[in-house]
Amino acid sequence: MLLLPILLGGCAEQDVESAEAPDGTPRASVSARLPSGSATATAIAAPTPAASAVVEETGSGSSAAPPASRPTARPLRTCSGPSLDIALQSQDSGAGSTDYVVAFSNRGSTPCRVSGAPGAYLIGADGDPIGREADGAGAEGPFVRVPSGGSAITIVRVVNVRDGGGPLAGRCTPKPATAIAIDAPNYGRYEQLPVTAWGCAETDVASLSVGVLRSGAS
Numbered sequence: 001m002l003l004l005p006i007l008l009g010g011c012a013e014q015d016v017e018s019a020e021a022p023d024g025t026p027r028a029s030v031s032a033r034l035p036s037g038s039a040t041a042t043a044i045a046a047p048t049p050a051a052s053a054v055v056e057e058t059g060s061g062s063s064a065a066p067p068a069s070r071p072t073a074r075p076l077r078t079c080s081g082p083s084l085d086i087a088l089q090s091q092d093s094g095a096g097s098t099d100y101v102v103a104f105s106n107r108g109s110t111p112c113r114v115s116g117a118p119g120a121y122l123i124g125a126d127g128d129p130i131g132r133e134a135d136g137a138g139a140e141g142p143f144v145r146v147p148s149g150g151s152a153i154t155i156v157r158v159v160n161v162r163d164g165g166g167p168l169a170g171r172c173t174p175k176p177a178t179a180i181a182i183d184a185p186n187y188g189r190y191e192q193l194p195v196t197a198w199g200c201a202e203t204d205v206a207s208l209s210v211g212v213l214r215s216g217a218s
Contacts, residue, residue, distance in 0.1 A: 079104070079112035079146055081187020088180075088193045089153065096167050097159050100195060102182055103216055105151040113143045114152050114185050120210045122158070122177035122199035123192060130175050130199035134210040141212030151216035156180055158197045159207045168207060172200040182210075 089103040106112055120134040134156060144152045160166035161174045177197045181190040200207040 076113040079114045081184040083108040084184045086184055086191040097157050100156045103151045103153050106146040109148055111147045113145050114213050115143045116141050117210050117212045118183050120156050120182045123179040123181050125178050130177050132203040134208040135206045136210045144213050144215050152213045153216040154213050155211045157209045161198050161200055161207055172205050174198045175201045
């Protein structure tokens with residue numbers, strides 16, 4: 001009586017293994033022949049459709065759209081002399097000196113930039129320079145954006161060398177000036193702006209100075 005269950009169990013496993021569908025296809029896989037309580041059967045079970053969908057959506061095979069490239073801004077061109085109008089904007093006389101505001105206006109159709117301090121010196125009635133070039137000429141400064149129709153300005157300061165000699169008494173031989181000669185960036189020549197002033201004939205005396213260009217916006 002004890003041998004009967006063992007023989008029946010062996011026959012049942014053989015029946016499942018050899019069972020076929022009517023078209024000859026095996027009806028059960030190897031995992032189906034394992035006992036239902038087996039841990040191995042659980043480990044090799046096929047994934048559910050829901051799990052497969054998650055793999056497809058989050059798998060490494062999916063590609064994200066590349067970030068849109070930002071347009072590169074073109075650098076501003078340097079203002080050239082021919083595209084600049086140079087004019088005396090105003091003057092202000094104070095104690096011991098006179099300040100001349102000189103404007104560099106962009107007459108081009110696009111913005112440009114300038115920087116630094118232009119060269120400047122006084123001109124006599126004979127057309128010759130008086131004394132030495134302005135102190136500060138050629139100094140470096142920040143770039144200034146000059147829109148089309150806009151301007152950058154600088155200040156040319158002339159020390160009072162008359163009225164008893166002023167700050168330079170005893171060190172200066174006054175000589176009348178009829179213009180300030182000033183250059184524009186990349187221009188290659190000086191523009192003469194009519195003024196009535198006095199300069200020092202000596203080249204070792206600083207009676208003239210110029211500042212770096214800055215925005216002409218108020």
